[in-house]
Amino acid sequence: MIVITREFDAPRDLVFRAHTDPDLLMRWLGPRDLSTAIDRYEVRNGGAWRYVQTDAEGNAYGFHGVFHGDPSPDAIVQTFEFEGAPGHVCLQSATFAERSGKTLMRAVSAFQSVEDRDAMVASGMERGVHDSGERLTELLARLQAS
């Protein structure tokens, strides 16, 4: 299990929207040196999502899953599979709590084996999480300034 928490200086509805609107999601998701193209993003119970991240050399990395329950600011629950390691599925949930205009996000990933968890960490997850958090912070500031 991996737990990530981060506070954003924005109301929770906006943080939630940045997680579910494909046009916003593609602007912050992932490491800075990859571009993200959203293939599907059906934000509803059973809806499928898929995106592809591409690096400067043109290498493409696909990810997909389905939503469990209708996503809401209370919780986004989804499965997650990296297409480079098919069959290794994890369960992710994100919750958003607002306090004095700021939003605390808590994201939990549950894996089907310790090896799967360790492989996720070894894949460069830390850089992706770090960059994503920074990029989302910047995007939320721009959205609130405009």
Place this chain on the structure above:
Amino acid sequence: MIVITREFDAPRDLVFRAHTDPDLLMRWLGPRDLSTAIDRYEVRNGGAWRYVQTDAEGNAYGFHGVFHGDPSPDAIVQTFEFEGAPGHVCLQSATFAERSGKTLMRAVSAFQSVEDRDAMVASGMERGVHDSGERLTELLARLQAS
């Protein structure tokens, strides 16, 4: 994480069918003293499933989730939520390996917290798993004899 393995004296296609055909599933799933009614069972990527188990006193227990990927004998991957404890979602996968006409089923449940895992064990999971395994063994024997 909870891992359950059980061998069935039946070919894997039949064991898989017993896991995905609602008419068969309702005949073996759960403890012997509960009856199972299948509400939805959409066996496809993103398909929703739901069933309700009822005891002799009329108490009803609902469960639901969605399938990740198209279920096949190689793997059934699904989310799982007991409606009596909303928000506590786990990820389940079942794989089926055939050896000399018998089928080894391996079922893995991944939880989002140790507390969720312990609550599942404390809920009487062991009796449900035990009875389900016995009832499925009996059903597979009847299906092959008929």
